[in-house]
Amino acid sequence: MMVSKSGEIQSLSNNNEERFGELRRGPWTLEEDTLLIKYIAAHGEGRWNALAKCAGLRRTGKSCRLRWLNYLKPDIKRGNLTPQEQILILELHSKWGNRWSKIAQHLPGRTDNEIKNYWRTRVQKQARQLKIDSNSKKFIEAVKRFWMPRLIEKMEQHQTSTLSSSFISSPSSSSSISTMEKQSPLNSLPSPITIPEPPKTDNPENKNLNICSTDSFQLHDDDDCYHVEIMGNSCYAGEEEGFGHPAMSAFESRDISMLECQLAPDDWFGNDVADSLWNIDETWQYRKLEDFGDLS
């Protein structure tokens, strides 16, 4: 029987799943989701093949696991990646490469699939526009010098505008609240507080590059150790060893520092803050500098 992505039933041969008979593929239905959620709530996750069978799902164990981990799990965060998360992804990817699951471990609520998709659709797109290999040192250098500062700038702009709007707009005015703000769980965070001194990110040496996330956590690795943590609305990042993949010296040997930036209290999702982070103009800016031999 032919493979279909539209949810038809098919049979698989030459593997252990064929004893299940007809297996479903493609998009999950609400009914299937409900079955899976209820079963895991009652019995826990794991033993996916048995789970699929016992739950009455005509799916492979792998399919159930994927659906649960990437979509149904309660702590999964939806919506666009925040600039802080994007910075963290760029940093961690420079360190570990395409180790998506490892990177995802340091972005609470984000899945490896989501991060992988972000990298392929956003980051690699920029690399293509620049005609640079996204895994090359050159591209990492470009990211470090042009993209990351831009992300941090966006964060600062957002903070500033949030602060301004809190004075301009009446809190009771429904027209001042966007749809996404209403939907965002971050909306419940405290109102804007003091804005710290902007980080010095345009330094070519990048000795003090801020790393922020929307959650507090610490990073420990076999090779080095640094941490990112949130205290109140502030995010602190520090490291104790050299940072960066051995083959990617762009990020290496930063000072041990505790750096402060702020978390936005509201709508990171669904507005221009998270979009168009590196537009064509900036691409050309980069290429211009490249022409001047600035990156060579």
Added chain:
DNA sequence: AAGAGGTGCAACCGCCGCGTC
């Protein structure tokens, strides 16, 4: 208004490592 092309992302595939027998 409609078709073409682009984009985002859920889901699948194949491979690998580990545990068990």
Added chain:
DNA sequence: TGACGCGGCGGTTGCACCTCT
């Protein structure tokens, strides 16, 4: 010790939706 099953991972696909012309 090799076969087998399973879970996990990274790469890839293809569909729905969006934007552009």
